[in-house]
Amino acid sequence: MARDIKELKNIAKRMRCHIIQMIGRAGSGHPGGSLSSVELLTALYFSELRINPKKPNWPERDRFVLSKGHAAPALYAALAMRGFFPVQELLTLRQLGSRLQGHPERDVKIGIEVSTGSLGHGFSQAVGIALAGKIDKKKYKVYVLLGDGECDEGIVWEAAMFASKYKLDNLIAIVDRNHFQLSGSTKSVMPLSPLAKKWGSFDWKVFEINGHNLNQILSTLEKAKKVKGKPVVIIANTVKGKGVSFMENTYEWHGKAPKGELLEKALEELGCK
Amino acid sequence: MQVEPESMRVAYGTTLAELGANHKDIVVLDADLSCSTQTQRFGDKFPNRFFNVGIAEQNMADVSAGLSIAGKIVFMSSFAVFLSRAYEQIRNAIAIQNLNVKIVATHGGISVGPDGGSHQMLEDFNLMRGLPNMKVFVPADARETAALTKALVNINGPCYMRVSRMSVLPIYSKKFKFDPFKADVLKRGKDVSLFASGLMVKEAMEAADMLKKEGINAEVINVHCLKPIDSKTLLNSARKTGAVVTSEEHSIYGGLGSATAEILAEHYPVPMIRIGVKDKFGQSGKPEELFKFYGLTAKDIYKAAKKVLKRKEGKK
Ligand SMILES: Cc1ncc(C[n+]2csc(CCOP(=O)(O)OP(=O)(O)O)c2C)c(N)n1
Numbered sequence: 001m002a003r004d005i006k007e008l009k010n011i012a013k014r015m016r017c018h019i020i021q022m023i024g025r026a027g028s029g030h031p032g033g034s035l036s037s038v039e040l041l042t043a044l045y046f047s048e049l050r051i052n053p054k055k056p057n058w059p060e061r062d063r064f065v066l067s068k069g070h071a072a073p074a075l076y077a078a079l080a081m082r083g084f085f086p087v088q089e090l091l092t093l094r095q096l097g098s099r100l101q102g103h104p105e106r107d108v109k110i111g112i113e114v115s116t117g118s119l120g121h122g123f124s125q126a127v128g129i130a131l132a133g134k135i136d137k138k139k140y141k142v143y144v145l146l147g148d149g150e151c152d153e154g155i156v157w158e159a160a161m162f163a164s165k166y167k168l169d170n171l172i173a174i175v176d177r178n179h180f181q182l183s184g185s186t187k188s189v190m191p192l193s194p195l196a197k198k199w200g201s202f203d204w205k206v207f208e209i210n211g212h213n214l215n216q217i218l219s220t221l222e223k224a225k226k227v228k229g230k231p232v233v234i235i236a237n238t239v240k241g242k243g244v245s246f247m248e249n250t251y252e253w254h255g256k257a258p259k260g261e262l263l264e265k266a267l268e269e270l271g272c273k
Numbered sequence: 274m275q276v277e278p279e280s281m282r283v284a285y286g287t288t289l290a291e292l293g294a295n296h297k298d299i300v301v302l303d304a305d306l307s308c309s310t311q312t313q314r315f316g317d318k319f320p321n322r323f324f325n326v327g328i329a330e331q332n333m334a335d336v337s338a339g340l341s342i343a344g345k346i347v348f349m350s351s352f353a354v355f356l357s358r359a360y361e362q363i364r365n366a367i368a369i370q371n372l373n374v375k376i377v378a379t380h381g382g383i384s385v386g387p388d389g390g391s392h393q394m395l396e397d398f399n400l401m402r403g404l405p406n407m408k409v410f411v412p413a414d415a416r417e418t419a420a421l422t423k424a425l426v427n428i429n430g431p432c433y434m435r436v437s438r439m440s441v442l443p444i445y446s447k448k449f450k451f452d453p454f455k456a457d458v459l460k461r462g463k464d465v466s467l468f469a470s471g472l473m474v475k476e477a478m479e480a481a482d483m484l485k486k487e488g489i490n491a492e493v494i495n496v497h498c499l500k501p502i503d504s505k506t507l508l509n510s511a512r513k514t515g516a517v518v519t520s521e522e523h524s525i526y527g528g529l530g531s532a533t534a535e536i537l538a539e540h541y542p543v544p545m546i547r548i549g550v551k552d553k554f555g556q557s558g559k560p561e562e563l564f565k566f567y568g569l570t571a572k573d574i575y576k577a578a579k580k581v582l583k584r585k586e587g588k589k
Contacts, residue, residue, distance in 0.1 A: 095558065096558030102392065190329070
């Protein structure tokens with residue numbers, strides 16, 4: 001369902017509004033890393049993924065795994081806007097009994113493929129789903145979104161070795177490279193550079209892009225799908241908190257909900273009013 | 274006088290920062306959660322003895338083991354749930370070598386609230402109690418957290434302490450007598466024993482008040498040390514009352530309820546009921562809602578006490 005860039009930009013804009021409204025209503029959640037991944041999710045859900053909200057169980061569907069599960073608000077907004085469930089349900093985020101738990105819980109009916117929230121797990125599980133696709137000779141692709149801080153976890157590199165050993169060219173990983181994690185910059189907490197070289201040395205095909213540029217995301221995904229014989233990682237350079245001035249490039253808004261005036265200010269800056 | 278809720282995490286971090294001044298051998302490790310676990314307070318004061326390992330709990334556990342082998346007193350912290358990821362490291366490096374590593378887990382139990390089931394650790398006492406050499410603690414309020422943090426420094430060998438995310442009203446006054454290995458009888462009674470740990474101590478006290486209105490005298494014991502458990506105090510109470518209710522913010526498997534059942538079954542069987550999460554994972558919600566949903570309130574303890582008393586009478 002390729003759409004033109006103007007339309008995708010508009011979707012991204014509305015997705016940011018949903019994210020802030022949901023987190024604002026819930027009174028808790030993770031705005032920074034949700035906002036940084038908006039264009040990536042927009043490109044995936046509104047152009048790239050072969051999925052059908054009317055047939056969420058379709059066995060041939062592409063799979064998306066949100067390994068950085070704390071960005072759940074972004075995933076939920078994408079799924080609702082794509083038609084997996086009513087947009088009004090977004091406001092039940094983090095409430096008792098809601099399908100929209102603080103961190104994603106597997107519920108294929110509404111498009112949530114894997115439970116995540118503890119970092120590192122989603123990536124390895126995506127590798128397993130991709131491996132099953134190979135065993136069963138399926139055409140589906142597996143897309144997985146990781147945080148850069150998440151790459152601190154040893155399991156990420158265990159899974160990376162495994163995926164290249166088994167030549168999982170049906171697996172496309174995207175790293176949301178926003179340069180911040182929970183308690184500081186990635187540079188101060190755990191330097192990852194040279195990140196592209198690290199992935200490359202694990203025998204992955206590496207692309208590096210601007211993760212807010214929809215044209216670049218789409219064209220890179222096209223190229224990624226054509227790679228044969230090895231898994232692909234796209235290092236998407238992004239801005240944590242993108243779109244809300246006071247949330248940008250800081251870890252302060254990693255896991256905090258805006259309230260009162262700041263909530264209003266955020267919605268205003270995003271043009272949600 | 275208005276009493277305000279106090280944060281167990283802040284009590285932990287502040288006490289740790291105080292301890293750092295006199296104990297030059299203390300080093301503190303954290304895995305990208307130091308603002309939440311409050312170990313940052315130590316880090317701000319002693320940046321040369323504070324290490325953020327990144328999001329890498331397994332590495333944190335074995336680096337802690339190495340530091341301890343080289344003579345350091347190590348505190349390592351993260352959320353309880355993420356520390357369970359390093360369970361094998363805790364077993365095969367820290368516990369098996371009886372190393373001086375203090376594992377302080379914050380965000381235990383359902384009181385974590387809206388983050389949901391993936392973040393609500395309900396199995397940690399089970400895991401940790403199973404390890405030889407490991408000592409397991411769970412304070413009931415911020416003041417006891419401070420006391421326990423101090424005590425940990427002087428206890429040799431591996432320790433696990435779980436504190437809550439949520440701030441809680443104090444159970445203890447500013448000054449109180451404290452022995453880390455002794456269960457604390459908060460209220461004497463002769464009819465039924467209420468053994469509780471962590472945030473459930475407050476609920477047990479409230480349940481005792483409810484029972485009191487009906488002329489039932491409940492004994493309330495804060496079991497802040499789950500291992501080695503103070504079986505003497507618990508058995509004395511069970512012998513006196515002949516009926517026991519345990520309450521904990523944990524699975525009914527492997528925590529205080531299990532430990533109590535083990536002791537009673539071997540030494541002095543009496544009717545007992547376990548209050549805890551019944552073989553379920555947590556979910557998003559406000560802490561108060563979740564305590565209600567999972568049957569972890571004063572009212573649930575009160576009802577269990579009435580039930581267990583009936584059984585006791587039936588037995589007579
Ligand atoms: C195993 C594990 N340890 C710790 C956490 C707590 N935590 C949640 S988000 C986060 C930081 C993640 O940083 P990054 O992956 O860069 O995410 P982003 O900046 O994109 O939000 C941490 C430490 C966790 N969820 N899982």
